Amino acid sequence: MNRTWFRRFTAAKGDGPLLVCFPHAGGSAAAYVELARALSAEFDVVSVQYPGRQDRFAEAPFTALGPLVEAVAGELADGPARDHGRPYALFGHSMGALVAFETARLLVRDGLPAPMRLFLSGRGGPLCHSGDVDKPWDDAEVLADLHRLGGTDRTMLEDPDVLEMVLPALRADYRAVATYRWTGGEPLAVPVTALIGDRDPMVTVGEAQMWGEHTSGDFALKVFGGGHFYLTDRIGQVAAAVGEGLLAGTPSA
Numbered sequence: 001m002n003r004t005w006f007r008r009f010t011a012a013k014g015d016g017p018l019l020v021c022f023p024h025a026g027g028s029a030a031a032y033v034e035l036a037r038a039l040s041a042e043f044d045v046v047s048v049q050y051p052g053r054q055d056r057f058a059e060a061p062f063t064a065l066g067p068l069v070e071a072v073a074g075e076l077a078d079g080p081a082r083d084h085g086r087p088y089a090l091f092g093h094s095m096g097a098l099v100a101f102e103t104a105r106l107l108v109r110d111g112l113p114a115p116m117r118l119f120l121s122g123r124g125g126p127l128c129h130s131g132d133v134d135k136p137w138d139d140a141e142v143l144a145d146l147h148r149l150g151g152t153d154r155t156m157l158e159d160p161d162v163l164e165m166v167l168p169a170l171r172a173d174y175r176a177v178a179t180y181r182w183t184g185g186e187p188l189a190v191p192v193t194a195l196i197g198d199r200d201p202m203v204t205v206g207e208a209q210m211w212g213e214h215t216s217g218d219f220a221l222k223v224f225g226g227g228h229f230y231l232t233d234r235i236g237q238v239a240a241a242v243g244e245g246l247l248a249g250t251p252s253a
Helices: 029-038 065-077 095-109 139-149 160-178 205-214 235-248
Strands: 006-008 018-022 044-048 088-093 118-121 192-197 219-224
Touching (some): 006 029, 018 029, 018 095, 029 044, 029 088, 029 235, 065 095, 088 095, 095 118, 095 160, 139 160, 192 205, 192 235, 205 219, 219 235
Parallel strands (some): 018 044, 018 088, 088 118, 192 219
Antiparallel strands (some): 006 044
16 A cells, blocks of 8 residues: 555554544544554554645645545555455544545445445534534634544643644644535445544534435444543444444455
8 A cells, every 4th residue: 555645553464354544633644553453453454644744744735625535535546445355444533534434435436346334433424514614713713622622632732843733734624624515425335333422522423323324334323431532542442343343344254
């Protein structure tokens, strides 16, 4: 896989299904280190590294979801999505859930093998939080939202040098989510597992349930104790739910 776009955080890759993980707004591929290590070694877990952060800091971040989806889908189309012998799944948290969902739609539209399952975390269905193109999301608002959602070390947010490094990507990601619009379309014939924290200040359980309207396949809703970044404290439970979903779509030997 293209090392510019994907990171692997385990020493070896399993021979089972491939799981491609999409980070949240302002997040990097490293957001999935713990999940990769908690999942069974039979799976191969990679994480997408968006431009504009960590080792891709010098690259301009995307300010709209559409071009980002096209770029990631293009990378997958040249690799996993063309490997007919190996199933793959997509996991996305928060902004990453939208990117994963739209990436799957684009791959299917282009006639490529569909993912075996979508894991959509910390985000309501595409009609929820449809964005506000007029909302400026200045730096103060972005930082206030990060404090509200948690998941980011407060000392980092108060360090001017750190902020100078992370704010460009954060601004771009918030702009991308704010301008996202659901364009309609038939439900995917792809099983979906929605995951959410029961105290998420951004998404209700009912909004997470709405992902079921966008699949004609199996749908499951997993609710965990915690807020928007429930994954941090519930990594073992999340890994168990993901492993269960991956095995459910794997042909028996």
